[in-house]
Amino acid sequence: MISLIQYMRIVGVNRRQEDGRVVGRWVPSRIHASQTSVNDLEEEDEKEKKKHEEEAAATLPKEVPVLEFVRCELHEDEEEIDRLERHLKRVGACIESREDYEGRLVVNPETTLSALPSSYLKDVIRQIRGFNIKPLQRQKISGADNVKAEGSGEEILLQGFHWDSWKQDGGWYGTLGEQAEAIADAGFTMIWLPPPTESVSPQGYMPRDLYHLESKYGSQEDLIDLIRVFQSKGIKVLGDAVLNHRCAHEQNEQGVWNQFGGRMDWDARAIVRDDPNFHGRGNFSSGDVFTAAPNIDHSQEFVKNDVGEWLVWLRTNIGFDGWRLDFVKGFHGSHVKDYLEVSKPLFSVGEYWDALEYEWDGTPKLNQDAHRQRTVDWINAAGGLSTAFDITTKGILHAVFERCEYWRLSDAQGHPPGLVGWWPSRAVTFLENHDTGSTQGHWRFPHHALEQGYAYILTHPGTPCVFYDHMFHDEHLSHVIKRLIALRKELGIHCRSTITILQATNDVYAARIDDALVVKLGPGDFHPRDEECHIADRGHAWAVWRLS
Numbered sequence: 310m311i312s313l314i315q316y317m318r319i320v321g322v323n324r325r326q327e328d329g330r331v332v333g334r335w336v337p338s339r340i341h342a343s344q345t346s347v348n349d350l351e352e353e354d355e356k357e358k359k360k361h362e363e364e365a366a367a368t369l370p371k372e373v374p375v376l377e378f379v380r381c382e383l384h385e386d387e388e389e390i391d392r393l394e395r396h397l398k399r400v401g402a403c404i405e406s407r408e409d410y411e412g413r414l415v416v417n418p419e420t421t422l423s424a425l426p427s428s429y430l431k432d433v434i435r436q437i438r439g440f441n442i443k444p445l446q447r448q449k450i451s452g453a454d455n456v457k458a459e460g461s462g463e464e465i466l467l468q469g470f471h472w473d474s475w476k477q478d479g480g481w482y483g484t485l486g487e488q489a490e491a492i493a494d495a496g497f498t499m500i501w502l503p504p505p506t507e508s509v510s511p512q513g514y515m516p517r518d519l520y521h522l523e524s525k526y527g528s529q530e531d532l533i534d535l536i537r538v539f540q541s542k543g544i545k546v547l548g549d550a551v552l553n554h555r556c557a558h559e560q561n562e563q564g565v566w567n568q569f570g571g572r573m574d575w576d577a578r579a580i581v582r583d584d585p586n587f588h589g590r591g592n593f594s595s596g597d598v599f600t601a602a603p604n605i606d607h608s609q610e611f612v613k614n615d616v617g618e619w620l621v622w623l624r625t626n627i628g629f630d631g632w633r634l635d636f637v638k639g640f641h642g643s644h645v646k647d648y649l650e651v652s653k654p655l656f657s658v659g660e661y662w663d664a665l666e667y668e669w670d671g672t673p674k675l676n677q678d679a680h681r682q683r684t685v686d687w688i689n690a691a692g693g694l695s696t697a698f699d700i701t702t703k704g705i706l707h708a709v710f711e712r713c714e715y716w717r718l719s720d721a722q723g724h725p726p727g728l729v730g731w732w733p734s735r736a737v738t739f740l741e742n743h744d745t746g747s748t749q750g751h752w753r754f755p756h757h758a759l760e761q762g763y764a765y766i767l768t769h770p771g772t773p774c775v776f777y778d779h780m781f782h783d784e785h786l787s788h789v790i791k792r793l794i795a796l797r798k799e800l801g802i803h804c805r806s807t808i809t810i811l812q813a814t815n816d817v818y819a820a821r822i823d824d825a826l827v828v829k830l831g832p833g834d835f836h837p838r839d840e841e842c843h844i845a846d847r848g849h850a851w852a853v854w855r856l857s
Contacts, residue, residue: 465499577589768822827854
């Protein structure tokens with residue numbers, strides 16, 4: 310039996326200084342008998358490492374008691390490992406960490422590996438940082454919790470970044486922290502943050518080590534602090550979870566990049582077999598293939614367990630409230646259902662990106678039922694546990710404002726023509742995001758109609774999502790958005806609000822929402838017939854009346 314200190318001396322510690330405070334990163338990140346190496350180990354040769362890993366793994370118990378937690382201080386004139394050893398030899402001394410699953414633990418002088426839970430070794434030893442920082446108020450997930458696909462039903466979402474946010478001097482997390490008060494004052498109830506993981510691409514959408522949260526946007530500590538700030542202001546925080554694909558750490562014997570490292574040290578079995586570039590040995594893909602990185606086979610039990618455990622870790626240890634799920638068209642919605650059932654988000658939205666139906670001359674078809682049906686099918690496959698971005702509505706709004714065809718905003722049954730017309734509680738309406746707008750501009754919303762677009766999504770049912778650039782890079786538009794958010798909240802408009810379309814002609818669209826307001830879009834003339842109505846707000850080619 311080896312002691313904790315002996316174990317730590319065996320596996321080693323990477324040391325660095327930050328602002329005069331010692332920060333140590335303990336390795337390995339995952340301890341199990343099949344592991345053949347330990348990341349970032351500098352002093353031990355490979356044979357010694359494997360020997361001691363197997364010895365440590367063999368001693369891990371299945372169940373251990375959780376003991377009481379206390380703080381310890383460090384002297385600045387000692388080496389890190391010596392400081393730690395000195396404190397572990399004191400009764401009640403411990404390591405304060407944000408990364409333990411099982412609560413707060415004490416390590417006493419006689420503690421050996423057999424007395425430590427496996428999650429303590431996986432996480433607390435893996436990353437000891439900030440001995441004297443305040444512990445995170447950890448979220449708890451119980452079996453009785455229900456997944457809340459649409460949150461409270463009154464959510465207003467801000468996409469909290471654009472395509473080039475990673476270039477921000479001083480880190481993007483710090484910038485958002487400075488803007489948190491303004492975001493709360495504007496009335497937003499949720500914010501969607503960029504992918505937090507280490508990534509081959511700086512934007513975060515080519516993830517590699519999912520547990521390594523040191524990204525171009527900032528450090529893990531900065532991320533946790535930012536989440537705390539938003540949650541203290543009553544704002545839920547969504548993490549951008551890229552589950553469809555993952556970049557490998559190493560090449561196999563044939564030079565193919567399909568060997569993964571870090572805590573999820575998978576091999577080619579984790580990749581779908583019909584991936585054209587990465588020689589997967591898993592099952593066939595259940596969705597579209599993303600060709601730039603290995604497509605993960607979520608039907609594999611070990612993959613499903615590891616990804617689910619990671620999402621729970623993000624919820625309970627980092628503090629995320631829910632998810633924006635990237636490229637969900639790449640794998641079947643039933644896998645999303647499994648992940649949501651285990652991580653129990655307070656809100657979830659999937660990016661099911663699908664092309665609209667077009668005529669031979671490039672004109673959008675009037676009837677987009679097939680398009681929105683595919684989105685509905687994905688939501689159903691996910692057990693109805695997630696919302697989805699209403700891409701149908703975005704595409705129709707483009708045609709309306711580009712062609713002055715406001716009649717498109719009513720389908721054959723007199724309902725809104727997008728997902729919001731069929732399943733409003735599962736529709737997240739939006740005009741722009743980091744792909745369609747920003748510096749990419751893949752499908753840029755008509756700039757002259759941005760006011761009208763926000764007048765539509767912020768007065769209608771569904772969950773509206775505002776793009777960061779529109780809130781912080783356009784002062785006039787930002788003012789309009791804040792006024793419309795205030796009106797939505799004042800009149801109690803929510804994701805299930807009822808809608809009656811009053812007019813949909815070439816140059817006018819008008820609708821009554823919940824008998825609370827009437828909204829008009831377009832250059833044509835319109836005035837509600839209700840005698841008890843008063844103008845609440847107006848702008849370029851739009852107006853809103855309050856019904857009383």
